[in-house]
Amino acid sequence: MISDNLSRLDEMQLSVLTELGNIGSGNAATALSNFLNTVVDIDVPHICIMDIDAVVQYFGGPDKMVLGLTLDLEGDLQGTMMHIIGMDFANKMINTFYPKNVSDLSNIDDMDLSVVREMGNITTAAYVNAMAKMTNKFINITPPLDFIDNVRSMLERPFTMYNDLHYQVLFIDEKLRLCDTDFRSAMVLMLDIESMSNLFLSFGMNPVQE
Numbered sequence: 001m002i003s004d005n006l007s008r009l010d011e012m013q014l015s016v017l018t019e020l021g022n023i024g025s026g027n028a029a030t031a032l033s034n035f036l037n038t039v040v041d042i043d044v045p046h047i048c049i050m051d052i053d054a055v056v057q058y059f060g061g062p063d064k065m066v067l068g069l070t071l072d073l074e075g076d077l078q079g080t081m082m083h084i085i086g087m088d089f090a091n092k093m094i095n096t097f098y099p100k101n102v103s104d105l106s107n108i109d110d111m112d113l114s115v116v117r118e119m120g121n122i123t124t125a126a127y128v129n130a131m132a133k134m135t136n137k138f139i140n141i142t143p144p145l146d147f148i149d150n151v152r153s154m155l156e157r158p159f160t161m162y163n164d165l166h167y168q169v170l171f172i173d174e175k176l177r178l179c180d181t182d183f184r185s186a187m188v189l190m191l192d193i194e195s196m197s198n199l200f201l202s203f204g205m206n207p208v209q210e
Contacts, residue, residue, distance in 0.1 A: 009049065013200055020134060021047040021172045024127030024187075029176070031126045035119060036096050041177040050171040052155050055188065058173075059084065062152035065105050069120030069144045070158065073128060076137035077199060079191035080158040081127060083120045083144075084151070089176070089183040093119050105148050113146055120144050127172075127187060135202040158190055 009017075022044065029042040056062050066084050073079040091102045094112045102108055108116075121144050132139045147154055155169075172187035191199065197207030 012205060014049070016200065016203055016205065017049075017170055018047045020131055021045055021127075021170070021187075023134065024130040025172065025174060027126035027130050028123040028174075031122045032119065032176075035122050036093075036178070038096075038179065043175040043177075045175070046173040048171055049168055051168055052152075055155055055169065055171055055186075056152050058171075058186070059151040062150060064151045065148065066151045066154055067105060067108070067116065068147045068149070068154045069117065069124065070147065071121070071124055071144045072142045073191070073195075074140045074142065077131070077135070077139050077191060077195040079189065079195055081124050081141075081190075082154075082158065082188040083124055084154065084186045084188065085116065085120070086184060089185055090116050092178060092181070092183065108148070117144050117146055120146070124187070127189070131199075135199055137198070137202060155188065 025042050025045045029040045033040040050058075059066055066086070067090055069083045069085070071081055073081060087102070087105060090105075090108070090112075094100055094102055094115050097115050100112070102112060124144065125141060128139050128141050131137070147157070149157075170189040170191075172189070174185050174187065176183045176185065200207055
C-alpha cells in the first residue's frame with residue numbers, strides 16, 4: 001500500500017533523489033551560465049525531505065516576502081516544481097540585462113519579472129530534463145507562474161493539489177556564485193505519491209511503501 005509520508009523513504013530512495021538533485025543543479029548552473037553569458041558556479045546542494053514548517057523557517061519565518069516561480073510537471077510524472085528566489089539574486093539577474101537596482105519586491109515591474117521568469121524557466125527545466133533523462137520518463141512542463149507573497153502562503157499554494165504529501169517536500173538548497181558574489185536560492189519539488197513511486201520503479205526499486 002502506498003504511504004502518505006515521505007519521511008518513510010529508505011536510504012536507497014533518498015540517494016536516488018539526492019543524485020537527481022545533484023545532476024539537476026549542475027545542469028541548472030550550466031544553463032544559467034549560458035543565459036547570462038558568464039561563469040556560474042554552484043556548490044554541491046543540500047538535499048532532503050523537509051517539512052513545510054522547516055522550509056518556512058529557512059527563509060526567515062512565515063511573514064518573510066519572497067519571489068517564487070512555479071511550474072507544473074505533466075506526463076509520466078505529475079507534480080510541481082518551485083524556485084524560490086531572494087531579493088539579492090533577483091536584483092542581480094535584472095542588473096545583468098539593464099541597469100536597475102531593485103531593492104524591494106514592491107519595486108519589481110513586468111519587465112523585471114520577464115527576466116526572472118526566463119531565468120526560472122531555464123533552471124527548473126534543467127532539473128526536469130535531468131529527471132526525465134535519468135528515469136526515461138516523458139515529462140512536460142507548463143509555463144512558469146510568478147508569485148510575490150509571504151513564504152508560507154507561497155509554499156502552501158501547491159498543496160491544495162497534493163494533500164497526500166502531508167506538507168512534505170523535496171528541498172534542494174542551492175548556493176550559487178556569480179561574479180564573485182554568493183547567492184542562495186532553493187528548489188522545492190512536489191511529486192504526488194504515485195509519481196514518486198513510479199520514479200523509484202524506473203530505477204528497479206520498490207515504490208513508496210508504508
